[in-house]
Amino acid sequence: MADGAPALTVAVESGRARRSATWRTLFGGAGGLGAAIIVIATLAAVFAPWVAPYDPVALDPPARLLGPTAEHWLGTDQYGRDTLSRIIFGGRASLSVAAASTLFALLVGGGLGVLAAYYRGWTDGLIMRVTDVLLSFPAILLAIALLAFLGQGMVNLVLAIGLVYVGPFARVARAAVLTVREELFVEASRSLGSRDWRVLLKAVLPMASAPLIVEVTLRLAYGILAEASLSFLGLGTQPPAASWGLMVAEGRRFLQLSPWATVAPGLAIMLVVLGFNLFGDALRDALDPRTRGR
Amino acid sequence: MLVYLGRRSLLAIPTLFGVALIVFLLMRSVPGDVVTNLVGLQGNITQERLAELRRLFGLDLPIHVQFGQWFSAAIQGDLGSSLRTGRSISGDLGMRFPVTLELTVLSLIIALIIALPVGVAAALNRGRWPDQLGSLFALLGLSIPGFFLGILLILLFSLRLEWLPPAGYVPFAEAPLTNLRHMILPALSLGLILAAATARIVRSTLLEVLGRDFVRTARAKGLAERTVIVRHALRAALIPVVTVVGLQFGQLLGGAVIIEQVFSLPGVGRYALEGINLRDYPVVQGAVLLIAAAFVVVNLLVDVIYGLIDPRVRYG
Numbered sequence: 001m002a003d004g005a006p007a008l009t010v011a012v013e014s015g016r017a018r019r020s021a022t023w024r025t026l027f028g029g030a031g032g033l034g035a036a037i038i039v040i041a042t043l044a045a046v047f048a049p050w051v052a053p054y055d056p057v058a059l060d061p062p063a064r065l066l067g068p069t070a071e072h073w074l075g076t077d078q079y080g081r082d083t084l085s086r087i088i089f090g091g092r093a094s095l096s097v098a099a100a101s102t103l104f105a106l107l108v109g110g111g112l113g114v115l116a117a118y119y120r121g122w123t124d125g126l127i128m129r130v131t132d133v134l135l136s137f138p139a140i141l142l143a144i145a146l147l148a149f150l151g152q153g154m155v156n157l158v159l160a161i162g163l164v165y166v167g168p169f170a171r172v173a174r175a176a177v178l179t180v181r182e183e184l185f186v187e188a189s190r191s192l193g194s195r196d197w198r199v200l201l202k203a204v205l206p207m208a209s210a211p212l213i214v215e216v217t218l219r220l221a222y223g224i225l226a227e228a229s230l231s232f233l234g235l236g237t238q239p240p241a242a243s244w245g246l247m248v249a250e251g252r253r254f255l256q257l258s259p260w261a262t263v264a265p266g267l268a269i270m271l272v273v274l275g276f277n278l279f280g281d282a283l284r285d286a287l288d289p290r291t292r293g294r
Numbered sequence: 295m296l297v298y299l300g301r302r303s304l305l306a307i308p309t310l311f312g313v314a315l316i317v318f319l320l321m322r323s324v325p326g327d328v329v330t331n332l333v334g335l336q337g338n339i340t341q342e343r344l345a346e347l348r349r350l351f352g353l354d355l356p357i358h359v360q361f362g363q364w365f366s367a368a369i370q371g372d373l374g375s376s377l378r379t380g381r382s383i384s385g386d387l388g389m390r391f392p393v394t395l396e397l398t399v400l401s402l403i404i405a406l407i408i409a410l411p412v413g414v415a416a417a418l419n420r421g422r423w424p425d426q427l428g429s430l431f432a433l434l435g436l437s438i439p440g441f442f443l444g445i446l447l448i449l450l451f452s453l454r455l456e457w458l459p460p461a462g463y464v465p466f467a468e469a470p471l472t473n474l475r476h477m478i479l480p481a482l483s484l485g486l487i488l489a490a491a492t493a494r495i496v497r498s499t500l501l502e503v504l505g506r507d508f509v510r511t512a513r514a515k516g517l518a519e520r521t522v523i524v525r526h527a528l529r530a531a532l533i534p535v536v537t538v539v540g541l542q543f544g545q546l547l548g549g550a551v552i553i554e555q556v557f558s559l560p561g562v563g564r565y566a567l568e569g570i571n572l573r574d575y576p577v578v579q580g581a582v583l584l585i586a587a588a589f590v591v592v593n594l595l596v597d598v599i600y601g602l603i604d605p606r607v608r609y610g
Contacts, residue, residue, distance in 0.1 A: 129308075129312070130312075132309060132312070133309060133312030133313060133315075133316060134316075136309050136310075136312065136313050136586060136589060136593075137313065137586050137589065138544060138545050138548025138549075138585065138586070138589050139545065140548040140551065140552065141547070141548045141582060141585055141589075144567075144570075145317070145320055145578070145582045148320075148566075148570040148575075149320040149321060149324050149575070149578070150320075150323060150324075221436075225439050228439050228441075228442075229439055229441060232439075232441050232552070233552065233555060234571075235570070245439070245441075248442060248445065252445060255445065255448065255449060255453060256453050259449055262449075263446070263449070266442035266445065266446070270434075270437050270438050270439070270442065271437075273436075273439075274433060277437055
């Protein structure tokens with residue numbers, strides 16, 4: 001017993017050390033930078049009316065196509081609208097569409113993947129064939145086709161981007177559940193007489209959720225890129241509302257006169273996507289120690 | 295090998311069928327239907343004329359019959375005609391597909407020329423500045439939207455330096471050099487982004503291979519480091535790279551839709567977008583079907599190449 005105590009202390013310490021290592025992987029360095037970018041962008045979008053210096057749709061023709069000035073930090077567009085304010089308000093469309101479509105893809109795709117892996121058999125076969133076909137389209141093309149035929153609008157935009165990512169989520173969820181479904185604790189839960197949904201929610205999902213969490217973060221990055229691309233093509237957010245992709249498309253016609261109205265929203269897209277990528281990578285490293293340093 | 299090829303090709307058929315089914319169903323999900331949309335453009339029309347038009351388009355038949363007719367026509371290369379111009383859609387696509395193909399192939403070449411040296415340099419200098427520079431390149435490439443990179447390239451090389459044209463297209467057969475001058479910036483926009491993703495994979499697979507026994511053996515028997523890397527390690531590392539590059543190449547077809555719009559290239563993607571703007575649904579349907587079918591074929595080819603360079607696959 002006397003030499004049992006030190007061993008216990010070591011175990012506790014290494015547990016704490018591991019937690020702090022996880023914390024460091026997640027928020028130290030690049031991951032912390034990514035988290036900071038995400039938090040700032042989200043806060044700015046949520047509190048846009050208080051943060052933005054100007055009304056994003058207020059026209060001011062005399063002050064059009066300005067470069068950065070003391071009044072307009074990022075210049076103005078062809079109608080004299082303040083670029084910084086439009087970027088802050090545009091974050092609402094970009095972030096909410098990305099978040100809603102990722103949530104849709106997580107619920108539908110993740111749900112299908114879990115069902116496929118848990119029940120196997122023909123359920124698995126059917127679900128996987130359907131996702132195979134969904135994955136047989138280049139991602140952005142499927143979204144373009146959906147918007148072309150279903151018509152444009154916020155709800156269809158979310159559906160189009162979300163449906164594209166159902167396939168990847170289904171695959172990740174299926175793979176994650178397949179690795180845990182044969183574990184003893186799942187069998188234990190089942191042999192205790194739990195119903196299927198209880199086994200899934202209480203035993204399987206908590207153990208299989210790590211890859212899904214990483215997938216969510218990285219898909220948010222894709223979601224922002226997709227929303228920006230579709231709005232750039234004129235299929236996403238419609239004017240006069242502000243969205244980063246739309247701003248790039250609108251500013252483009254005046255690229256020669258004033259590149260600011262184009263370059264600033266483009267950089268905003270890049271920065272926020274970078275934030276999600278940095279945080280997503282750190283999250284993957286923290287949740288899966290095998291990839292550390294790769 | 296032939297058995298593997300045959301089996302893999304057969305597997306592509308149900309996928310192509312599924313793709314065609316989705317494209318067909320999307321077309322039928324247009325609010326109203328094609329005829330009301332078409333008529334909406336032409337003003338007043340009688341109910342009889344409406345019914346006649348529906349019969350003309352086959353819209354009065356059961357949906358599975360419609361699909362059967364459309365599908366059998368489509369695999370024979372008949373995609374119908376444009377509601378606007380009345381021209382054959384297959385004919386239009388035949389003129390536009392070479393543009394998209396040239397764009398994607400050039401992008402792939404650019405991506406490989408950049409990604410291989412960057413990835414190898416990063417792996418051989420793990421943790422030092424070439425590696426960190428490579429990581430930064432990969433991160434930026436993953437984060438920049440293709441259309442924004444394209445616009446930045448236009449801003450720098452067309453508007454500021456005036457080295458290259460900002461838009462437009464000349465067929466390669468007419469004037470090869472002018473054609474390439476028009477294609478450099480679009481291909482760079484797609485290629486740089488693909489290069490970023492590929493460099494990362496080259497780095498991680500090469501790092502993994504460098505730790506294997508056969509590399510140690512090659513070193514132990516006194517081969518020059520250069521030979522060890524190029525002849526032994528890189529060759530083994532390229533196998534997974536081929537798969538990923540192949541899959542990315544398919545995604546290039548999607549990226550091309552956007553880049554063609556940025557640079558006003560008359561490819562399949564721009565054709566689809568013109569169709570969307572004019573509500574010319576059969577045009578959109580044909581273009582989407584062509585790109586999706588090309589995507590399936592590219593994935594098939596990737597699997598075949600994979601089977602050719604990795605002997606283990608054939609027995610799988």
